[in-house]
Amino acid sequence: MPTSADVARLAGVSRATVSYVLNNTTAVRISEPTRRRVREAAEELGYVPHAAARSLRAGHSRMVLMPTPHIPAGPLYSHFLNELQWALRRLDYTVVQHGSVGMSGDEAARAWAELRPVAVLAPGAGTLGPRGVNVLKRSGAKAVLTLGPERVEGAHALLMDQREVGHCAGAHLLSGGRRSIGVIMPAEAGFETFSAPRLEGVRAAAEGTGARVVPLGLAYDEQDAAELAARWPDLGLDAVFAYNDEYAMLLMRALQDAGTGIPGDTAVMGADDLLIGRLLRPRLSTVHLEMPSGQLLAEFVDRVVRDPGGAPEVHHLLGSTAVPRDST
């Protein structure tokens, strides 16, 4: 692997000159012929600078580290992430996702800190805690932000408040005259961070109306859904908020197969406004989530990196709107 010294030797100049040329340093003037010789030498050797060496010398990097979320990202979130990465690269950051499955919060923060990222954009509050934030800041991270349902002490928060989603759904169901609302809680690990606040939101909407709110565990498979559907009549519910469109589809099918009328006997509401909801019969009512613009977020990150002094900011990013269709 060729180094800048190799390039220098081949071009017959010093390593300093190589650095000046390849980085287009403006503070120093290099003659055109020299520039050409250096460029050609670099090209010929297939020289690629060593990021670690560079950032060691510079004392900082342009790496934005994004820990991979623990639950698989849906299409909505994937799209948002893509946009964000693209926008960050345009601002000349190197975006890197770090898989941290099976690490405790502090372990994870340490692992991230070892890479000395200039910014960390952590999903949810799953892994990162106040101690982790501290470790990261002390390791030189200029911006530590969380992106998810909760805020974390010391970090900027880009709140995607899941309670709003639940509130939206709850309010819609109540406005349709429903009085007993089931709320699906996915049994799969890692969903609590989202499902708990959604449940809370439904509860908040029901507050004072005298309506009943009942959490219901459900695994994402046919059999569990069938079992739930079998005891549905006993539950005495006239509505259900199914966590999201996929669980809604699962439950709706099971309920229909068990003879429960939708929306007659029970109203079903999803969330995320996926295309599949529109393909169901009856068409699935849902909560549409307005994801934040990746562009805007990237600019926020950049602002914090450039001026790290400020107090942690809290931004609310998620817009929720009920989309009534035929299942409610």
Place this chain on the structure above:
Amino acid sequence: MPTSADVARLAGVSRATVSYVLNNTTAVRISEPTRRRVREAAEELGYVPHAAARSLRAGHSRMVLMPTPHIPAGPLYSHFLNELQWALRRLDYTVVQHGSVGMSGDEAARAWAELRPVAVLAPGAGTLGPRGVNVLKRSGAKAVLTLGPERVEGAHALLMDQREVGHCAGAHLLSGGRRSIGVIMPAEAGFETFSAPRLEGVRAAAEGTGARVVPLGLAYDEQDAAELAARWPDLGLDAVFAYNDEYAMLLMRALQDAGTGIPGDTAVMGADDLLIGRLLRPRLSTVHLEMPSGQLLAEFVDRVVRDPGGAPEVHHLLGSTAVPRDST
């Protein structure tokens, strides 16, 4: 940010000793009291080693770089990736995903090479070409592997042969007596790498049977599906392989709404064997994909890293099986 020198000062020892203690170097014996002092000092200062400095000195890293695929990963692939990352970490690698949207192949390879990863696991053949492989190898990557439908000169190939998927679907449809097979080609960018070989597979299955194979563009939205369904009778098809279960769901709904009987008039087949397919009526026939074990793959990566000399290997990883249900 504290350095090992700070720890040394606080513990009243040399930097060398700090390194020995924190890395549990066995070649050298440090007294227990000293170890304790060093550990306590490191703890107190919140010392986190600097990965860049370490790998600069060592001349190599333990970073496995995985460029993010250009199309959003489905649940199948996400799960597989998680497993792989987990297995790699158990082998003491640091797994990092690098988003490379909007970079040309060679640009991307350079960006990856700057990080001096010990291994690169590139999806598909989307970005990486033979030149890129070369750049990576010369930058010190011990293992360069591609994970997807095509192989790339110079790199090990973990082939997930999409033609098999198409072949499976085609063979199943033909065995049911179908003679005119439509094949859905997603209109969204980035899907060609998967849809083209799947189409090829259907063609191969039809080879010599006299059956007709017709590619059909389809965007993932209701309107486009409705338009396709409207001209369906004119197409004279008695079967369709819908690329995957999601497109199948979309198309099936549109066909049913337009009055086409399934499977009477047209057999519909998906792929991926997602749960949603089982929830449809009629239940969707599909192609089940057996994803490779992340554990096995991690071991392969590790083997190549330890013994980089060997010739590029080609492994076929995808097992496809037709799952007949009610839509065919």
Place this chain on the structure above:
DNA sequence: TTGAAAGCGATACCAT
């Protein structure tokens, strides 16, 4: 058992 020092690759200051 511990410390001094060389060196990994790149950069930026200070000379020339």
Place this chain on the structure above:
DNA sequence: ATGGTATCGCTTTCAA
């Protein structure tokens, strides 16, 4: 306009 060189944080011989 260009070159010499100290420096970033860490590991690892070699000496003591």
